[in-house]
Amino acid sequence: MAFSQTLGAGDYFTLAVVKLAALVIAAASGFRGGRIFPAVFIGAALGLMLHAHVEAVPAAITVSCAILGLVLVVTRDGWLSLFMAAVVVPDTNLLPLLCIVMLPAWLLLAGKPLLAANRHEP
Numbered sequence: 595m596a597f598s599q600t601l602g603a604g605d606y607f608t609l610a611v612v613k614l615a616a617l618v619i620a621a622a623s624g625f626r627g628g629r630i631f632p633a634v635f636i637g638a639a640l641g642l643m644l645h646a647h648v649e650a651v652p653a654a655i656t657v658s659c660a661i662l663g664l665v666l667v668v669t670r671d672g673w674l675s676l677f678m679a680a681v682v683v684p685d686t687n688l689l690p691l692l693c694i695v696m697l698p699a700w701l702l703l704a705g706k707p708l709l710a711a712n713r714h715e716p
Contacts, residue, residue, distance in 0.1 A: 606640070606643030609643075613635055613639060633667075633669075637662075638657055638682065641658070641660035642656070654685050657682065657683055658679040658685075659691075661678055661683075662676065662678070662692055662699075663695075666700060667703065676696055
């Protein structure tokens, strides 16, 4: 975390909002790329913001949980979310925590529609 001493919680929040705005503009403009990796980058920025705000919580936990949550919201796929969160922060001791965190979020999102806009032709 080389930037943790120079960037504060507000800076990381601004970074996450800018990344989210870029994702929304790209999606609205017809960008055909995926939304998984931008969600990972936004989750990493939000996780670093949470760590900067509450320094008692390790950065590995905040980053992996934020990535898990955002990828789960975007894809509605628990396995993919768990894999992404586990790969970004390579600490196998976090797997039980990530499984516990993922279960209620996945149950809330099960059966909900994906984040996709349908185009209506006139």
